[in-house]
Amino acid sequence: MKHFFIAVILLIAFSSFNSLKSVKNSEPTVNKADSIVVRQLFNSALSNGKSYQWLDHLSNNIGGRLSGSPQAQQAVEWGEKLMKDLGFDKVWLQPVMVPHWVRGEKEVAYFTIGKIKYDVAICALGGSVPTPKKGVSGEVVEVNSLAEAEALGEKLRGKIVFFNRPFEDTLIETFKSYGGCVDQRGGGAKVTGKFGVLGVIVRSMTHSIDNFPHTGAMGYGDIPDNEKVPAAAISTIAANLLSEKLKENPNLKFYFKQSCETLPDAPSFNVIGEMTGSEFPDTYITVGGHLDSWDLGDGAHDDGTGIVQSIEVLRLFQLNGIKPKHTIRAVLFMNEENGLRGGRKYAEEAKKNNENHIAALESDSGGFTPRGFSIDANGKNLALIKSWKSLLAPYGLHDINEGYGGADIDPLKAETTTLISYKPDSQRYFDYHHAANDTFDKVNKRELELGAASMAALVYLLDNYLQ
Amino acid sequence: MKHFFIAVILLIAFSSFNSLKSVKNSEPTVNKADSIVVRQLFNSALSNGKSYQWLDHLSNNIGGRLSGSPQAQQAVEWGEKLMKDLGFDKVWLQPVMVPHWVRGEKEVAYFTIGKIKYDVAICALGGSVPTPKKGVSGEVVEVNSLAEAEALGEKLRGKIVFFNRPFEDTLIETFKSYGGCVDQRGGGAKVTGKFGVLGVIVRSMTHSIDNFPHTGAMGYGDIPDNEKVPAAAISTIAANLLSEKLKENPNLKFYFKQSCETLPDAPSFNVIGEMTGSEFPDTYITVGGHLDSWDLGDGAHDDGTGIVQSIEVLRLFQLNGIKPKHTIRAVLFMNEENGLRGGRKYAEEAKKNNENHIAALESDSGGFTPRGFSIDANGKNLALIKSWKSLLAPYGLHDINEGYGGADIDPLKAETTTLISYKPDSQRYFDYHHAANDTFDKVNKRELELGAASMAALVYLLDNYLQ
Numbered sequence: 001m002k003h004f005f006i007a008v009i010l011l012i013a014f015s016s017f018n019s020l021k022s023v024k025n026s027e028p029t030v031n032k033a034d035s036i037v038v039r040q041l042f043n044s045a046l047s048n049g050k051s052y053q054w055l056d057h058l059s060n061n062i063g064g065r066l067s068g069s070p071q072a073q074q075a076v077e078w079g080e081k082l083m084k085d086l087g088f089d090k091v092w093l094q095p096v097m098v099p100h101w102v103r104g105e106k107e108v109a110y111f112t113i114g115k116i117k118y119d120v121a122i123c124a125l126g127g128s129v130p131t132p133k134k135g136v137s138g139e140v141v142e143v144n145s146l147a148e149a150e151a152l153g154e155k156l157r158g159k160i161v162f163f164n165r166p167f168e169d170t171l172i173e174t175f176k177s178y179g180g181c182v183d184q185r186g187g188g189a190k191v192t193g194k195f196g197v198l199g200v201i202v203r204s205m206t207h208s209i210d211n212f213p214h215t216g217a218m219g220y221g222d223i224p225d226n227e228k229v230p231a232a233a234i235s236t237i238a239a240n241l242l243s244e245k246l247k248e249n250p251n252l253k254f255y256f257k258q259s260c261e262t263l264p265d266a267p268s269f270n271v272i273g274e275m276t277g278s279e280f281p282d283t284y285i286t287v288g289g290h291l292d293s294w295d296l297g298d299g300a301h302d303d304g305t306g307i308v309q310s311i312e313v314l315r316l317f318q319l320n321g322i323k324p325k326h327t328i329r330a331v332l333f334m335n336e337e338n339g340l341r342g343g344r345k346y347a348e349e350a351k352k353n354n355e356n357h358i359a360a361l362e363s364d365s366g367g368f369t370p371r372g373f374s375i376d377a378n379g380k381n382l383a384l385i386k387s388w389k390s391l392l393a394p395y396g397l398h399d400i401n402e403g404y405g406g407a408d409i410d411p412l413k414a415e416t417t418t419l420i421s422y423k424p425d426s427q428r429y430f431d432y433h434h435a436a437n438d439t440f441d442k443v444n445k446r447e448l449e450l451g452a453a454s455m456a457a458l459v460y461l462l463d464n465y466l467q
Numbered sequence: 468m469k470h471f472f473i474a475v476i477l478l479i480a481f482s483s484f485n486s487l488k489s490v491k492n493s494e495p496t497v498n499k500a501d502s503i504v505v506r507q508l509f510n511s512a513l514s515n516g517k518s519y520q521w522l523d524h525l526s527n528n529i530g531g532r533l534s535g536s537p538q539a540q541q542a543v544e545w546g547e548k549l550m551k552d553l554g555f556d557k558v559w560l561q562p563v564m565v566p567h568w569v570r571g572e573k574e575v576a577y578f579t580i581g582k583i584k585y586d587v588a589i590c591a592l593g594g595s596v597p598t599p600k601k602g603v604s605g606e607v608v609e610v611n612s613l614a615e616a617e618a619l620g621e622k623l624r625g626k627i628v629f630f631n632r633p634f635e636d637t638l639i640e641t642f643k644s645y646g647g648c649v650d651q652r653g654g655g656a657k658v659t660g661k662f663g664v665l666g667v668i669v670r671s672m673t674h675s676i677d678n679f680p681h682t683g684a685m686g687y688g689d690i691p692d693n694e695k696v697p698a699a700a701i702s703t704i705a706a707n708l709l710s711e712k713l714k715e716n717p718n719l720k721f722y723f724k725q726s727c728e729t730l731p732d733a734p735s736f737n738v739i740g741e742m743t744g745s746e747f748p749d750t751y752i753t754v755g756g757h758l759d760s761w762d763l764g765d766g767a768h769d770d771g772t773g774i775v776q777s778i779e780v781l782r783l784f785q786l787n788g789i790k791p792k793h794t795i796r797a798v799l800f801m802n803e804e805n806g807l808r809g810g811r812k813y814a815e816e817a818k819k820n821n822e823n824h825i826a827a828l829e830s831d832s833g834g835f836t837p838r839g840f841s842i843d844a845n846g847k848n849l850a851l852i853k854s855w856k857s858l859l860a861p862y863g864l865h866d867i868n869e870g871y872g873g874a875d876i877d878p879l880k881a882e883t884t885t886l887i888s889y890k891p892d893s894q895r896y897f898d899y900h901h902a903a904n905d906t907f908d909k910v911n912k913r914e915l916e917l918g919a920a921s922m923a924a925l926v927y928l929l930d931n932y933l934q
Contacts (some may be wrong), residue, residue: 043637169913172917427911427913
């Protein structure tokens with residue numbers, strides 16, 4: 001391995017003149033030596049990767065790890081110990097207070113038409129208030145948007161509002177379908193509470209027609225406590241059935257019961273591990289995902305994969321003897337799902353400490369086969385990263401374009417110039433997202449490893465070429 | 468829908484001058500109207516697709532359909548009826564005699580070290596002879612290649628030869644890993660039979676470390692009957708364990724028993740449905756997959772997906788009112804897995820009838836998310852198809868390059884200029900390939916539908932632009 005890297009270093013040295021020349025000419029900056037390093041990073045990840053066995057532990061031995069839960073604390077301790085055992089130059093916990101919402105007993109829901117009872121697969125949305133102990137029961141008004149609910153206004157009083165706008169199937173990227181629907185989950189209760197509704201039920205955020213309810217964050221904004229009504233998600237099969245039955249039985253009765261509650265904020269941590277830069281130790285590139293997850297599954301794809309890939313990036317550097325010029329940090333953010341406190345805290349601390357972050361990479365779109373990167377950067381850096389396309393395309397990374405960086409790194413925007421999201425294939429993501437079937441067995445080992453290698457390759461290039 | 472297509476036809480008419488001009492200038496031939504049609508094909512497949520429900524029936528109601536089996540006959544009847552029900556212009560069966568190999572009783576294998584017995588997950592390879600009724604038992608010689616076995620020669624006498632060269636993990640495309648190993652399965656028995664071995668066991672052809680044995684075709688070539696020894700695949704977990712134990716216990720005893728046999732050739736059929744061309748009815752473009760499968764799973768990915776996608780291509784044309792200029796045929800080939808008789812028969816008949824085939828598209832790499840097309844064509848046609856890249860890239864089709872066309876269409880090579888293979892993502896394919904876990908639940912609806920739309924878009928462009 002050592003000889004290989006001496007060869008690479010020589011190649012880099014010999015090719016640096018060409019490389020510098022091409023920067024001036026605005027031509028691709030990468031060279032043959034880079035392509036050898038990138039190939040080696042992929043080789044290591046695929047033949048000697050650790051991400052899959054780490055994910056097995058995080059998913060199966062720790063499991064779902066909602067902020068404030070004992071499992072979230074176990075995940076913090078696991079992440080810290082793992083990075084210390086790997087011998088990263090510095091590993092520490094960054095304290096952050098997080099919301100502490102608990103689901104309580106398993107929710108119950110059904111609707112009745114006369115004496116016929118239809119069971120409904122349901123789960124409380126994160127942040128929701130509970131129903132009264134005996135549940136709520138009422139007629140249902142089906143709507144397709146927040147605006148439609150607002151327009152109905154007082155007609156909603158005493159009813160259960162059912163938000164049922166489905167994912168748009170014809171969009172190729174499923175994140176766009178999600179973006180087009182998720183306002184119902186996030187804001188349904190907030191906009192209808194003032195009309196004295198009994199509660200809100202929302203069609204699960206997925207393309208898949210199955211019986212898994214998908215949880216996720218909702219919020220009440222600053223509405224008064226007495227307007228806060230319980231909100232829940234129902235499975236797409238239940239939503240389709242309810243919608244169908246409502247057409248002929250508009251007065252059917254829907255019942256649901258949930259006992260979730262919000263406890264006082266709890267202490268938790270971001271977990272940070274770093275390889276100190278050889279030339280610019282006070283300048284940072286971060287790579288991260290979020291350590292918390294929802295509680296229904298084991299959080300394998302959301303975002304266990306991002307966590308293990310981020311740690312793997314640093315290990316792949318170690319393994320291949322790559323000494324980064326800048327300090328590279330793996331950041332395991334806490335509380336992306338229902339508060340983003342970890343992402344905000346990291347950015348606050350970075351600002352307070354005058355840390356110079358030149359780039360941040362996030363993996364929070366599942367552990368699927370690589371497609372590319374989504375880049376939120378100035379024109380110069382965007383062009384630079386796009387110029388690496390020919391180097392990355394052989395690994396399936398074709399879609400390297402301007403776009404959103406990521407939730408956990410977005411608060412860093414003022415502190416850095418370049419935010420990047422790793423972009424795997426999106427077709428299966430919402431089959432599992434926030435549901436009980438987001439489990440380790442849904443992750444393919446090679447797809448996960450290809451993602452880790454893709455991220456390592458990008459961090460390597462950023463470290464070498466980003467100004 | 469009709470108005471939409473009148474608009475598209477007008478657009479095509481208005482843009483034909485530009486299009487013709489750009490052919491002469493060797494610039495991209497496609498135009499705005501094409502991009503609208505392609506978009507519409509994807510919209511239809513994703514919002515109103517039938518391929519997933521067809522595959523559900525083929526996989527779950529018919530199941531594994533090895534050539535000559537009752538299920539293969541049921542699949543023939545199903546395919547014929549489906550295409551007739553869809554109202555294709557012409558649907559018929561093309562008779563072909565196929566090999567008829569049957570597995571018999573479930574195979575048994577184990578090895579023993581002293582009194583300790585280790586069970587082994589095993590399956591006979593397709594085409595193998597049986598063991599004697601009481602099985603075979605002997606010492607094992609592990610080798611990593613046909614050449615290594617040949618070199619050992621007489622030292623193999625009375626032994627069981629264990630071919631254990633694993634997939635190369637560092638190759639990005641898993642088909643290359645398969646191609647680098649499959650000679651062991653295909654030729655292991657053929658090259659060692661002359662040395663009087665008891666039998667051959669082969670490591671399963673997969674990256675995945677699990678307990679599924681993967682079957683597949685093997686052959687004896689023209690060796691004498693008395694040199695034909697039984698051949699089987701063992702799971703990768705069993706292969707790793709056996710290899711590990713052999714290091715310390717080179718004299719351990721391996722036992723296996725299989726009762727497979729080759730019956731006389733059986734009558735079967737290719738199933739063909741066509742939409743007659745409006746301008747060139749005697750010129751053909753085919754789109755196909757293979758209707759037979761191995762018997763262990765239900766053949767969902769191999770190649771149920773190719774079958775339903777091929778039929779869906781024609782249905783998407785119908786649904787969108789596209790009248791092809793050339794005759795488009797969906798060809799459901801019989802016997803790709805253990806004989807290729809269907810592919811050969813189709814090419815023979817095409818030649819005999821002087822049919823002018825201008826292109827053939829095959830889908831036989833699983834129903835995964837689209838990546839591109841692999842093209843076996845002359846330089847002019849290759850360049851033409853590659854010029855469509857910008858039109859197809861928004862659908863994930865970036866990898867449009869020269870390569871192999873496909874097993875079932877390869878015999879057509881003398882009769883046509885352009886063979887194309889649909890290329891989905893390959894990472895998961897060999898997790899299921901020829902094994903008991905190649906089942907319907909492994910297919911994602913959207914990935915399947917995106918593949919069908921990708922194929923329809925390509926056939927549409929071939930129909931309009933290929934000379």
